[in-house]
Amino acid sequence: MSDFLLEPDVIFLNHGSFGACPALVFDKYQHWHRQLERQPVRFLQRELPGLLADARRQLADYLGARSTEVTFVANPTFAANTIARCLPLASGDEVLISDQEYGACRFAFQFAAQQKGFRIVEQSIPLPVETDEAIVEAFWQGVTKNTKLIFISHITSTTALTLPVAKICQRAREAGILTMIDGAHAPGQIDMNLEEIGADFYTATCHKWMCAPKGSGMFYVREDRQHLIDPLVVGWGWGPEKTFHRENDFISNHEWLGTYDPAAYLTVPTAIDWHKTYFTQEVRQRSCDLARMAVDLSAQIDGIERVHPDAFFRQMGLIDITAHQVEDHVQLKTHLYDAYKIEVPVIRWKDRTLIRVSSHAYTTEQHIHTFVQALKETFST
Structure with missing residues (x-):
């Protein structure tokens, strides 16, 4: 995280929207x-x-x-x-x-x-x-x-x-x-x-x-x-x-x-x-693995499903939360940020409600576990 200018108290799982710039860059x-x-x-x-x-x-x-x-x-x-x-x-x-x-x-x-x-x-x-x-x-x-x-x-x-x-x-x-x-x-x-x-x-x-x-x-x-x-x-x-x-x-x-x-x-x-210097193949693979970890762990929660096989996504993982009948996807996105400091997009596409989780060099396993725990707590109420 220290390589980037991101706020350290935010779990930033939305690199896919606008990216994030390393301090050196x-x-x-x-x-x-x-x-x-x-x-x-x-x-x-x-x-x-x-x-x-x-x-x-x-x-x-x-x-x-x-x-x-x-x-x-x-x-x-x-x-x-x-x-x-x-x-x-x-x-x-x-x-x-x-x-x-x-x-x-x-x-x-x-x-x-x-x-x-x-x-x-x-x-x-x-x-x-x-x-x-x-x-x-x-x-x-x-x-x-x-x-x-x-x-x-x-x-x-x-x-x-x-x-x-x-x-x-x-x-x-x-x-x-x-x-x-x-x-x-x-x-x-x-x-x-x-x-x-x-x-x-x-x-x-x-x-x-x-x-x-x-x-x-x-x-x-x-x-x-x-x-x-x-x-x-x-x-x-x-x-x-x-x-x-x-x-x-x-x-x-x-x-x-x-x-x-x-x-x-x-x-x-x-x-x-x-x-070429810092985002090596090893770091990129780790980022892919964390995105897949987010999908796998989330899909173990009742009412949440994975969407793609691993071969069809890289650092952006997708989960389907349609079964939870979210009435206001913007409100859910706001809740995840206000309650857990998680920045992640909640997307309405056709008749489905999706969450897209991005992982990059600054993402940690703890970030993923916090995200999954937030989903468990949110959808258990």
């Missing part, structure tokens, strides 16, 4: 703030292009992509809006999503659908799942001759389910369908290689499981698809007087949108170094 974040303010003109005009290029290169290396295919964005919601607004989708076209997609990104496509007239098809992936093949087959039932884009999560936010995105992307490519993957929860939680995944578009946060500062996200577009993506915001990066990267329209269009604070982006390499 946050110190570097403040360093970049100071560098900017010491000489803003020099920093923004003369130093920033090279600094961003280096940060982007390190991020691309970490994710298994080329640096010309990755640009920084504030968050996946921004990237989802870019795709939804820019792709030539029209009346008669369909965008296929699962029934477990993140609300803000789903809203981006719903808004664009109202403007352009294309249709969103939401395909159910029944829970619990048993195999990757079963997931692909269930999802593929939503594909029609009108499907132009598949938009699906790598690890779902609401249900903490790891989806076989590489298999879905491969099948989509064979069918001539574009793919965009919402990887908000993937980098830092699982090892990944964007080239091997094979998506046309991929977006993720760096501030969640990579533990970079808030407001650092990435947007990957394969080089042969970049001509499809116009900038959502037009600034100095566009046109004949490009400020940055005149040799690459995709980077130039998306990297300089006007004056902004680049400190979160520039801190991403430090977060990557922190992961």
Whole structure:
């Protein structure tokens, strides 16, 4: 816990919402703030292009992509809006999503659908799942001759389910369908290689499981698809007087949108170094084991069930408390915090009530036991 800035009296089991930043990483974040303010003109005009290029290169290396295919964005919601607004989708076209997609990104496509007239098809992936093949087959039932884009999560936010995105992307490519993957929860939680995944578009946060500062996200577009993506915001990066990267329209269009604070982006390499040094495979496995421990122990309580087999989740475990007929899930979340200082999301999804437990390097066995005891006491009354 001492490596992080989290309040020591809070049992923080909600890394999945906004992440948490190690002190070492946050110190570097403040360093970049100071560098900017010491000489803003020099920093923004003369130093920033090279600094961003280096940060982007390190991020691309970490994710298994080329640096010309990755640009920084504030968050996946921004990237989802870019795709939804820019792709030539029209009346008669369909965008296929699962029934477990993140609300803000789903809203981006719903808004664009109202403007352009294309249709969103939401395909159910029944829970619990048993195999990757079963997931692909269930999802593929939503594909029609009108499907132009598949938009699906790598690890779902609401249900903490790891989806076989590489298999879905491969099948989509064979069918001539574009793919965009919402990887908000993937980098830092699982090892990944964007080239091997094979998506046309991929977006993720760096501030969640990579533990970079808030407001650092990435947007990957394969080089042969970049001509499809116009900038959502037009600034100095566009046109004949490009400020940055005149040799690459995709980077130039998306990297300089006007004056902004680049400190979160520039801190991403430090977060990557922190992961390589401190969040070793041993520590990551321990975090996964604690999430599974939370699920296993909770499922021993009457009226609580596990949702996924161990193979389908990593550092976010999910339990189903629907049988307890919780009338107000927000009130339950507040109760767990006020009574036990446990920060954990209680989620209403379809007709089910779920609790998603996140574990990271700062999580201890005692945290998990306190959480389980809190559930026992709460549901015994």
